[in-house]
Amino acid sequence: MATIEDVAKLAGLSRSTVSRVLNNHPYVTDEKKRLVYEAMKQLEYYPNSSAQRLRTQKTDTIAVLVPRLTNPFFPFLIEGLEMIAVKYGFQLLICQTHHDKEKELSFLNLLLTKQVDGLIFTAIENDWATIDSFKTYGPMILCNEYMSEATVPIVRLDQVKGSYLGTRHLIEKGHKEIAYCGGTSSELGIDREQGFRKALAESGLVVNEKWLFRDLYSIECGKTLLRKLVEMDHRPSAIFTGSDEVAAGIIREAKNHKIRIPNELAVIGFDDQPIAELLEPSLTTIRQPTRDMGMKTMELMLAMLANPNMNEARQIIELPIQVISRESV
Amino acid sequence: MATIEDVAKLAGLSRSTVSRVLNNHPYVTDEKKRLVYEAMKQLEYYPNSSAQRLRTQKTDTIAVLVPRLTNPFFPFLIEGLEMIAVKYGFQLLICQTHHDKEKELSFLNLLLTKQVDGLIFTAIENDWATIDSFKTYGPMILCNEYMSEATVPIVRLDQVKGSYLGTRHLIEKGHKEIAYCGGTSSELGIDREQGFRKALAESGLVVNEKWLFRDLYSIECGKTLLRKLVEMDHRPSAIFTGSDEVAAGIIREAKNHKIRIPNELAVIGFDDQPIAELLEPSLTTIRQPTRDMGMKTMELMLAMLANPNMNEARQIIELPIQVISRESV
DNA sequence: GTGAAAGCGCTAACAA
DNA sequence: TTGTTAGCGCTTTCAC
Numbered sequence: 243m244a245t246i247e248d249v250a251k252l253a254g255l256s257r258s259t260v261s262r263v264l265n266n267h268p269y270v271t272d273e274k275k276r277l278v279y280e281a282m283k284q285l286e287y288y289p290n291s292s293a294q295r296l297r298t299q300k301t302d303t304i305a306v307l308v309p310r311l312t313n314p315f316f317p318f319l320i321e322g323l324e325m326i327a328v329k330y331g332f333q334l335l336i337c338q339t340h341h342d343k344e345k346e347l348s349f350l351n352l353l354l355t356k357q358v359d360g361l362i363f364t365a366i367e368n369d370w371a372t373i374d375s376f377k378t379y380g381p382m383i384l385c386n387e388y389m390s391e392a393t394v395p396i397v398r399l400d401q402v403k404g405s406y407l408g409t410r411h412l413i414e415k416g417h418k419e420i421a422y423c424g425g426t427s428s429e430l431g432i433d434r435e436q437g438f439r440k441a442l443a444e445s446g447l448v449v450n451e452k453w454l455f456r457d458l459y460s461i462e463c464g465k466t467l468l469r470k471l472v473e474m475d476h477r478p479s480a481i482f483t484g485s486d487e488v489a490a491g492i493i494r495e496a497k498n499h500k501i502r503i504p505n506e507l508a509v510i511g512f513d514d515q516p517i518a519e520l521l522e523p524s525l526t527t528i529r530q531p532t533r534d535m536g537m538k539t540m541e542l543m544l545a546m547l548a549n550p551n552m553n554e555a556r557q558i559i560e561l562p563i564q565v566i567s568r569e570s571v
Numbered sequence: 572m573a574t575i576e577d578v579a580k581l582a583g584l585s586r587s588t589v590s591r592v593l594n595n596h597p598y599v600t601d602e603k604k605r606l607v608y609e610a611m612k613q614l615e616y617y618p619n620s621s622a623q624r625l626r627t628q629k630t631d632t633i634a635v636l637v638p639r640l641t642n643p644f645f646p647f648l649i650e651g652l653e654m655i656a657v658k659y660g661f662q663l664l665i666c667q668t669h670h671d672k673e674k675e676l677s678f679l680n681l682l683l684t685k686q687v688d689g690l691i692f693t694a695i696e697n698d699w700a701t702i703d704s705f706k707t708y709g710p711m712i713l714c715n716e717y718m719s720e721a722t723v724p725i726v727r728l729d730q731v732k733g734s735y736l737g738t739r740h741l742i743e744k745g746h747k748e749i750a751y752c753g754g755t756s757s758e759l760g761i762d763r764e765q766g767f768r769k770a771l772a773e774s775g776l777v778v779n780e781k782w783l784f785r786d787l788y789s790i791e792c793g794k795t796l797l798r799k800l801v802e803m804d805h806r807p808s809a810i811f812t813g814s815d816e817v818a819a820g821i822i823r824e825a826k827n828h829k830i831r832i833p834n835e836l837a838v839i840g841f842d843d844q845p846i847a848e849l850l851e852p853s854l855t856t857i858r859q860p861t862r863d864m865g866m867k868t869m870e871l872m873l874a875m876l877a878n879p880n881m882n883e884a885r886q887i888i889e890l891p892i893q894v895i896s897r898e899s900v
Numbered sequence: 901g902t903g904a905a906a907g908c909g910c911t912a913a914c915a916a
Numbered sequence: 917t918t919g920t921t922a923g924c925g926c927t928t929t930c931a932c
Contacts, residue, residue, distance in 0.1 A: 243683075243708075245925055256903045261927055269901050288683035292630070293925035295621035296908050311649060317640035324667065336665045338653065354572075354617035356909095379572075461845060490849050497851065516790060520819050522826065522851030574909055585919045590911055598917050622909035625924050685925095903932085908925105915920080 244285035253281035264289060295356070303333040304543055305358040307349055309341050309365045313459075313487070314515045315532060319364060319386065322536020330544055343367045353379040360543050363387065366428065381546040385539040387430050388558075395546070397539040397559045401430050404528045404563040405437035408510050409482055411526070411565050413445050417480035417508060421453035423467060424484035431457075434484055434512075453478045464491020471507070472499050480508035480571070486515045486527055493521050493570065508571040523569035531561050573614035581610040593618060624685070632662040633872055634687040636678055638670050638694045642788075642816070643844045644861060648693060648715065651865020659873055672696045682708040689872050692716065695757065710875040714868040716759050717887075724875070726868040726888045730759050733857045733892040734766035737839050738811055740855070740894050742774050746809035746837060750782035752796060753813035760786075763813055763841075782807050793820020800836070801828050809837035809900070815844045815856055822850050822899065837900040852898035860890050 246264075250257045255274060262270050263278040281287070295301050306323060308316040320336060327334055335358055337349040346367040352358045353376055360381040366373065370391040376382065377394060384396045405424075412420055422438050425431030442449055452474070455467055464487065471477055483489045489511035496503050503509055503523055511518055511527035518525040538559055546552045575593075579586045584603060591599050592607040610616070624630050635652060637645040649665060656663055664687055666678040675696040681687045682705055689710040695702065699720040705711065706723060713725045734753075741749055751767050754760030771778055781803070784796055793816065800806055812818045818840035825832050832838055832852055840847055840856035847854040867888055875881045 246927095247925075257926080258903060258928080259901085262902090265927080271901065274902085286683075288680065290625065290925050291684040291686045292621045292624035293908090294927080296619070296625050296910085296924090297926045297928085299908075301621070311640055311646035312643065314641065314643060317646065320640060321667075334665075336663075338650075351617065354615075355620040357620045461849065494849050517846050517849060520790070520823050520846060520850060575911095576909080586909090587911080587919060587921095588917090591918090594911080600917070603918085619909050622924090623911080625908090625926085626910045626912085628924075901932105904930090906927105906929085908927090910924085911922105913920105913922085916918085 244287040246287070246289065248285055249278065249281045249287050252285060253277040299356070301333075301357060301359050302331060303335050303358045304540070305335045305337055305349060305352050305361045307337050307339055307346060307361065307363050307365065310338050311336070314517075315513055315530075316364060318532040319536045322533035322538075323362065323385075323540045324536075325533075326537050326540035326544070332540075332544065339365065339367055341365075341367060347372070350376045359547055362539060362543060381543060381550075383539055383543055383546070385535060387428050389429055393556055395542055395555065395557050395559070397535055397542060397561070398430075399530055399535070399561050399563045401433040401563075402437040402440070404512070404530075405434040405482065405484075406441045407437075407563070407565050408512070408528045409438045409441035411567070412480045412482065412508060412510060412571060413441060413447070415480075415504075415508065415571055418447055419450070419453075419478045419480070420447070421450070421455065421471070421478035421481040423455040423458055423481060423488055425459070426456050431484065438482055450478070453481075458488050459485055461487050461491040461494070464488035464493075465495040466491075468492045468495040468499065468501075472501070477507070479506075480504075480510070482510050484512050486511040486513045486518050486525060489525055489527070489570070490517055490521055493523070493525070504569070504571050510565075510571055514566050518566070518568070521570070526568045526571040527566050529564050529566045531563070535561055573616040575616070575618065577614055578607065578610045578616050581614060582606040628685070630662075630686060630688050631660060632664050632687045633869070634664045634666055634678060634681050634690045636666050636668055636675060636690065636692050636694070639667050640665070643846075644842055644859075645693060647861040648865045651862035651867075652691065652714075652869045653865075654862075655866050655869035655873070661869075661873070668694065668696055670694075670696060676701070679705045688876055691868055691872060710872060710879075712868055712872055712875070714864060716757050718758055722885055724871055724886045724888070726864055726871060726890070727759075728859055728864070728890050728892045730762040730892075731766040731769070733841070733859070734763040734811065734813075735770045736766075736892070736894050737841070737857045738767045738770035740896070741809045741811065741837060741839060741900060742770060742776070744809075744833075744837065744900055747776055748779070748782075748807045748809070749776070750779070750784065750800070750807035750810040752784040752787055752810060752817055754788070755785050760813065767811055779807070782810075787817050788814055790816045790820040790823070793817035793822075794824040795820075797821045797824040797828065797830075801830070806836070808835075809833075809839070811839050813841050815840040815842045815847050815854060818854055818856065818899070819846055819850055822852070822854070833898065833900050839894075839900055843895050847895070847897070850899070855897045855900040856895050858893050858895045860892070864890055 250260045339345045363384050365387045382394045388396045388398045424434045511525045514527045514529035518527045579589045668674045692713050694716045711723045717725045717727045753763045840854045843856045843858035847856045
């Protein structure tokens with residue numbers, strides 16, 4: 243494979259000049275430029291990225307840590323991230339942690355081994371103290387998930403508000419006995435529960451601890467959850483869920499148990515994924531502006547890369563969130 | 572950041588010895604190994620990937636070209652690919668073409684610029700002649716989608732058989748007027764249509780050209796398709812679709828038009844994505860062993876990397892495919 | 901406006 | 917078993 247040296251020789255010029263042409267530097271005569279382009283074409287020359295990276299100490303690549311791509315939320319987020327990245331000549335390295343701490347750490351090493359210039363977390367497995375030490379090696383941003391101890395910029399939604407609005411929506415429809423299902427491993431999950439509790443408290447409703455379900459995420463979890471509800475002597479009239487998948491599982495399994503939705507059980511989801519609209523009844527849910535969040539995040543990342551002393555600014559960017567009313571409530 | 576030189580100095584050894592320890596070479600005494608590890612730890616040393624890649628001319632990275640991650644088929648395929656890749660210390664570089672020829676070409680350049688060692692296509696945008704020239708720069712495999720002119724290994728499903736079985740299933744349920752919806756831009760799509768025609772022909776049924784719909788892929792497309800059916804004087808009693816998304820759109824929109832499924836219109840999908848089971852009625856579909864296909868593909872890729880003269884073997888690996896019977900037929 | 905030369909950080913002959 | 921040395925292919929001073 244041809245190297246810059248080969249091109250230089252064929253063009254009768256020095257490596258430096260070829261490099262200048264390659265990088266669009268000024269002060270190269272059009273004539274020499276032409277010579278270089280011709281030689282490059284003839285030799286089918288393409289610059290070796292590893293050499294460029296070694297020399298410039300930049301990779302123009304951003305690592306994006308996601309739990310798993312099979313959760314449709316993340317492909318949409320990635321679409322937003324990518325739109326901006328591509329526009330500025332950056333590449334995404336998509337890393338699936340599968341909720342594994344060790345894997346997350348191994349991806350943090352991408353920063354140390356200079357495989358990426360920056361890192362975007364869309365979920366966090368380790369505690370902040372562990373992650374914090376890496377921030378000297380490159381900019382990091384939290385996107386979607388967040389931690390209050392974090393000392394890096396955060397792009398997020400107001401989750402308290404999201405679940406507050408969702409729960410209010412249930413209450414406005416006349417529900418007084420509302421179950422809750424959500425995560426607790428992240429601050430995001432905790433905030434959602436807080437929003438839920440706030441809405442209930444405001445209306446003078448009490449939280450029934452028996453109707454609190456935690457750390458369920460999949461369709462399968464939703465099915466199991468419904469079966470548990472069925473076995474109860476006294477059932478809630480509505481359930482708030484922290485994900486469209488769980489809601490989908492509940493709705494699916496409700497069918498098997500002849501429980502009518504929303505009449506016997508109202509269900510509200512979270513995310514507004516494509517399935518929300520396809521379910522029968524269609525799912526009322528809380529829409530997250532996923533693509534926008536990705537775009538904002540990448541814009542911030544590129545700004546941080548261009549302006550390193552920005553990294554210490556602990557800004558929090560918050561995006562709007564809204565209830566999409568369909569048939570399940 | 573510490574370099575191998577720093578480690579060598581601190582350990583009182585040469586760079587070579589440190590490198591040997593790094594790469595688990597034999598012939599290093601345990602004592603020196605210990606010294607090296609100690610120094611590495613003390614300096615928080617991590618090898619610079621770009622330097623390693625430049626030197627070894629390997630990246631241990633495989634590019635995976637997918638149309639888009641928001642189509643759930645691909646995240647599942649990637650899961651299979653990744654399982655094997657990770658096991659052997661390889662990284663995936665996931666590239667979304669968004670069905671764009673230019674983008675696909677730009678990803679082929681990853682091979683030329685030495686950013687990846689090999690390339691896996693899960694869909695093809697350009698014609699084979701264009702792609703063919705790149706195969707001198709690294710192993711390539713077609714996975715899922717295929718082309719008969721292709722001169723690289725192919726891991727695929729028997730699409731003719733898949734749609735043949737699906738159509739047979741419809742016929743066995745008593746349907747004689749069957750519509751078809753599928754792609755034509757790929758051989759995969761053409762083969763599917765062939766399987767459809769074969770099943771019809773075998774049963775002495777005729778293909779109604781008015782009921783042939785082409786190049787529809789999304790949920791939205793499915794909705795539009797149903798609306799078209801509604802306007803027809805004479806409607807088919809069943810429809811074969813080339814994707815679960817289109818099928819989902821049809822089922823959703825059928826509801827709006829009060830068309831009962833499967834009574835008035837039977838629908839069969841393709842893929843067996845998670846939504847298939849969630850739809851109401853649940854979707855009869857053709858299951859592709861997506862994860863397995865990914866695993867097989869990556870195993871083959873690693874074998875090709877290890878054994879370069881394998882690249883010319885034009886083998887075709889075919890995986891089984893089956894009809895999953897649910898309620899929509 | 902162009903070229904010579906140094907060096908990014910690493911590995912692998914080769915020599916010892 | 918270890919060290920010396922020569923690059924991998926590129927960019928970027930610095931000098932002209």
